[in-house]
Amino acid sequence: MDKKLINEFESLLGKDRVLSETEELLCYSYDATSKNFMPEVVVFPLNAEEISKIVKLCLKYNNTPIVGRGAGSGFSGGSLPLKGGVVVSFTKMNRILELDEENMFVTVEPGIINADLKSYLSEKGYFYPPDPASYEFSTIGGNVAECSGGPSAVKYGVTKDYVAALEVITGEGEIIHTGTKTVKNVSGYNLTQLFAGSEGTLGLFSKITLKILSKPEEKSLILVSYDDINKGFNAAISLLKLRNRPSMLEFMDKFSIESVKSIFKSDVIKITGKFLFIIEADGSKEEVEKSIGEYKKKLEEFSPVFLFASEKSEDKKVIMDARKAISPSLRKYGDLKINNDIAVPINKIPDMLDFLEETSKKYGIPIINFGHFGDGNIHVNIMLDKSNAEMVEKGGKAKYDVLKKTVELGGSLSGEHGIGLEKKEFMKLKYDDYYMNLLKNIKKVFDPLSIINPGKIF
Numbered sequence: 001m002d003k004k005l006i007n008e009f010e011s012l013l014g015k016d017r018v019l020s021e022t023e024e025l026l027c028y029s030y031d032a033t034s035k036n037f038m039p040e041v042v043v044f045p046l047n048a049e050e051i052s053k054i055v056k057l058c059l060k061y062n063n064t065p066i067v068g069r070g071a072g073s074g075f076s077g078g079s080l081p082l083k084g085g086v087v088v089s090f091t092k093m094n095r096i097l098e099l100d101e102e103n104m105f106v107t108v109e110p111g112i113i114n115a116d117l118k119s120y121l122s123e124k125g126y127f128y129p130p131d132p133a134s135y136e137f138s139t140i141g142g143n144v145a146e147c148s149g150g151p152s153a154v155k156y157g158v159t160k161d162y163v164a165a166l167e168v169i170t171g172e173g174e175i176i177h178t179g180t181k182t183v184k185n186v187s188g189y190n191l192t193q194l195f196a197g198s199e200g201t202l203g204l205f206s207k208i209t210l211k212i213l214s215k216p217e218e219k220s221l222i223l224v225s226y227d228d229i230n231k232g233f234n235a236a237i238s239l240l241k242l243r244n245r246p247s248m249l250e251f252m253d254k255f256s257i258e259s260v261k262s263i264f265k266s267d268v269i270k271i272t273g274k275f276l277f278i279i280e281a282d283g284s285k286e287e288v289e290k291s292i293g294e295y296k297k298k299l300e301e302f303s304p305v306f307l308f309a310s311e312k313s314e315d316k317k318v319i320m321d322a323r324k325a326i327s328p329s330l331r332k333y334g335d336l337k338i339n340n341d342i343a344v345p346i347n348k349i350p351d352m353l354d355f356l357e358e359t360s361k362k363y364g365i366p367i368i369n370f371g372h373f374g375d376g377n378i379h380v381n382i383m384l385d386k387s388n389a390e391m392v393e394k395g396g397k398a399k400y401d402v403l404k405k406t407v408e409l410g411g412s413l414s415g416e417h418g419i420g421l422e423k424k425e426f427m428k429l430k431y432d433d434y435y436m437n438l439l440k441n442i443k444k445v446f447d448p449l450s451i452i453n454p455g456k457i458f
């Protein structure tokens with residue numbers, strides 16, 4: 001990188017908001033994948049005007065690449081500076097700018113942590129539903145860029161369903177404003193929704209306006225398990241058909257159950273069965289009581305092997321701690337994990353689970369599954385021993401087979417983690433050249449010289 005560009009950043013932002021020493025840059029070279037790419041400089045802007053100037057300087061100096069970074073918790077390599085260049089860290093842009101209680105919107109800077117926004121709103125009686133398992137450390141900017149989702153998506157939808165307006169800096173350094181604080185808005189193309197899930201490739205967000213809801217008064221949980229996937233599947237479907245559908249409908253296969261069984265404190269919650277569902281009802285006290293009664297009745301019709309309902313906050317904590325612990329606990333099955341967040345239409349989940357069992361047997365490797373049943377979003381974890389080259393090769397083949405089957409079943413290569421670097425070679429399983437060119441041409445409109453997060457998605 002031209003040293004003059006670093007000097008220009010220092011003049012613009014001050015030396016304390018520009019990092020260029022190797023040991024400092026290392027901290028911005030990773031995410032939650034196992035890949036690493038070193039940036040050449042990291043900058044910390046405070047507003048849209050500064051970001052615009054940063055982009056224009058990058059254009060001036062040989063079209064230097066720029067990658068936005070929130071908390072660096074992505075699972076698809078989105079925040080990795082594949083081609084070096086500049087990482088724009090949003091950690092210093094983490095303020096809540098406006099709570100509009102009459103219209104029910106909140107406007108924030110992109111670097112705010114999801115959990116900080118949730119607790120600010122909760123104290124005032126409001127609720128921002130999207131709840132990726134990383135909500136305690138991931139940023140709203142990263143959540144919007146990846147269109148993150150979590151357990152509440154079954155009732156409340158994902159991040160894009162809450163993004164109402166954005167301030168964005170394009171690849172030409174122009175500041176644009178998309179969307180409105182209105183429910184209805186049909187004025188030209190819906191750029192707000194195009195940016196949500198664009199994986200940081202179309203522009204950098206500097207302000208985000210989100211829809212908010214009133215906080216539900218109560219929440220209550222049921223744990224239920226079945227020995228047979230078809231019984232479990234039909235039981236879960238019957239809950240989704242209810243008007244008061246669950247606010248969470250998570251499932252775990254027998255390996256995931258085994259992996260976190262001890263966290264469930266087995267003296268209280270004695271889990272048996274092969275498929276476990278964690279089901280939540282939310283609403284007013286009366287609504288929750290009614291929903292739990294209805295859910296239990298429906299679930300019992302399909303002969304569960306285990307059913308546990310509790311309103312106690314300590315039980316809820318244990319259950320949710322166990323759910324959150326699944327991913328890290330899987331290390332006992334292998335020190336290398338190929339994590340796929342596929343999504344299939346809900347009625348194809350049993351076919352997909354059968355296929356995953358066959359694939360596990362075919363290659364002789366553990367494939368462990370859990371996820372968000374109500375969204376058809378299955379976290380498929382192919383567990384490998386990284387020192388065993390033959391096994392790692394089989395893992396790659398299993399990943400290909402799983403993604404191919406996902407497409408055949410009418411599903412999506414990624415439900416929530418994005419394509420980034422991890423799945424870009426598999427896009428051709430789903431899309432032909434004409435479609436891929438449409439995507440590339442959309443990028444060119446916002447970023448003609450391809451300086452914003454180059455090398456991702458395609």
Ligand SMILES: Cc1cc2nc3c(=O)[nH]c(=O)nc-3n(C[C@H](O)[C@H](O)[C@H](O)COP(=O)(O)OP(=O)(O)OC[C@H]3O[C@@H](n4cnc5c(N)ncnc54)[C@H](O)[C@@H]3O)c2cc1C
Binds near residue numbers: 149
């Ligand atoms: C333990 C764990 C659990 C997880 N659970 C979930 C889950 O349940 N659901 C889920 O969806 N994801 C999950 N994730 C993945 C990850 O947390 C999400 O993708 C999250 O939204 C990333 O946020 P971040 O702030 O870390 O963004 P980063 O990883 O820093 O960046 C992600 C993408 O956003 C872009 N970006 C960041 N800020 C901006 C901005 N201001 N403007 C434009 N682009 C920007 C980056 O360039 C990059 O492309 C999990 C990750 C971990 C490690």
